Amino acid sequence: xxxxxxxxxxxxxxxxxxxxxxxxxxxxxxxxxxxxxxxxxxxxxxxxxxxxxxxxxxxxxxxxxxxxxxxxxxxxxxxxxxxxxxxxxxxxxxxxxxxxxxxxxxxxx
Amino acid sequence: xxxxxxxxxxxxxxxxxxxxxxxxxxxxxxxxxxxxxxxxxxxxxxxxxxxxxxxxxxxxxxxxxxxxxxxxxxxxxxxxxxxxxxxxxxxxxxxxxxxxxxxxxxxxxxxxxxxxxxx
Numbered sequence: 001x002x003x004x005x006x007x008x009x010x011x012x013x014x015x016x017x018x019x020x021x022x023x024x025x026x027x028x029x030x031x032x033x034x035x036x037x038x039x040x041x042x043x044x045x046x047x048x049x050x051x052x053x054x055x056x057x058x059x060x061x062x063x064x065x066x067x068x069x070x071x072x073x074x075x076x077x078x079x080x081x082x083x084x085x086x087x088x089x090x091x092x093x094x095x096x097x098x099x100x101x102x103x104x105x106x107x108x109x
Numbered sequence: 110x111x112x113x114x115x116x117x118x119x120x121x122x123x124x125x126x127x128x129x130x131x132x133x134x135x136x137x138x139x140x141x142x143x144x145x146x147x148x149x150x151x152x153x154x155x156x157x158x159x160x161x162x163x164x165x166x167x168x169x170x171x172x173x174x175x176x177x178x179x180x181x182x183x184x185x186x187x188x189x190x191x192x193x194x195x196x197x198x199x200x201x202x203x204x205x206x207x208x209x210x211x212x213x214x215x216x217x218x219x220x221x222x223x224x225x226x227x228x
Contacts, residue, residue, distance in 0.1 A: 033214035035154075042204055042218040043154065054216060086154055090213035097168050098144065098156035098213075 002091040004101035011107045018074040020104045022087035025068060030089040032070040034063060038083045046085075047072060074106070082108045110135045111207050113219035120225045121195050128191040129222050131205030138181055142208050143188040144215060145179065147201040155201075158190065195226045 005023040012018040022032060032050050035043035045054050047063040050070065060075045074081055087101035116130040131143060144159030158177050161168045167179055178191045188205060203222050206215035 031213055035215075037154075042220055043206075043215075044218070045214060045216050048212070048214045048216070088154075088214065097170065098146075098159070100146075100154040100156065103153040 002089070002093070002099050004087055004089065004099055006085075006087060006101040006104045008102070009105045009107065011109055012074075012077045013109045014077055014079060016077055018077050018081070018106055020072045020074075020085050020087075020106065022070040022072070022101045023068055024070075024089065027070050027089065028065055028067045030065075030091070032063065032065050033088045034061075034072045035086045035088065036081075036083045037086065043086065077106075077108055079108050082106055111141065111217035113205050113207060113217055115203075115205055115219040115222045118223040118225070120227065123196055123226060123228055125195050125226075126191055126193040127195060127224055128189055129203055129205075129224070131188045131190075131219050133186040133188070133207070136186075136207075138183050138186040138188065140210075142210060143179075143181070144206050144208065145177075145190045146204045146206055146215070146218075148204070148221075149198075149201040152201075157203075192224075195224075197226050200224065200226045 010018055034047040036046045037043040046057050046061045050065040051063040062073045064071050085104045089099050091099050112134045114132045119127050121127050142160045145157045147155050157173050158169045158179050176193050180189045205219040207217045208215050
């Protein structure tokens with residue numbers, strides 16, 4: 001099965017840049033999507049297809065994807081960005097189809 | 110704007126079944142592909158099952174095949190997911206999520222339904 005590996009936690013000071021990685025075998029050939037989940041809430045899509053933002057998502061959220069690592073970048077981090085973040089791909093080659101990453105807790109110091 | 114409303118929390122005994130609902134508004138069910146994702150307490154997201162709009166069939170995560178059934182009532186724009194032979198490992202929040210036909214991501218999510226399996 002396709003495995004997406006994320007760091008368990010990332011800490012960042014307000015106003016700085018947070019980078020969350022998502023590692024997978026040749027993930028650069030897949031479309032990667034990112035979700036933000038705050039405690040007790042449903043996930044929210046923040047980036048889709050590597051780097052596109054849904055309507056209403058601030059430009060501070062951006063994404064990139066190359067070779068074996070996809071990255072979600074949060075610029076000018078705010079306290080409200082503290083949340084869990086998950087990457088996700090659609091893997092048609094396995095029986096796991098929609099695969100989520102292990103998740104990263106972003107803490108704003 | 111798609112809006113998904115899910116049924117209320119459930120408490121079930123081991124071995125029982127649970128059937129959850131997800132009502133769509135803002136779109137009609139036939140224009141969406143509804144999927145189910147669960148999250149055990151303190152754990153990550155786990156995709157379970159959904160409707161593959163490309164071939165019109167249902168696709169399953171291998172671990173749930175044979176134990177889960179999804180149905181849709183287009184007259185009420187409501188999707189259902191039934192999970193059978195529950196164990197304590199099935200205790201989780203179950204989300205329905207939608208994707209448009211051409212996408213491989215979930216752009217709308219329901220608020221989730223907590224299912225607790227306990228004797």
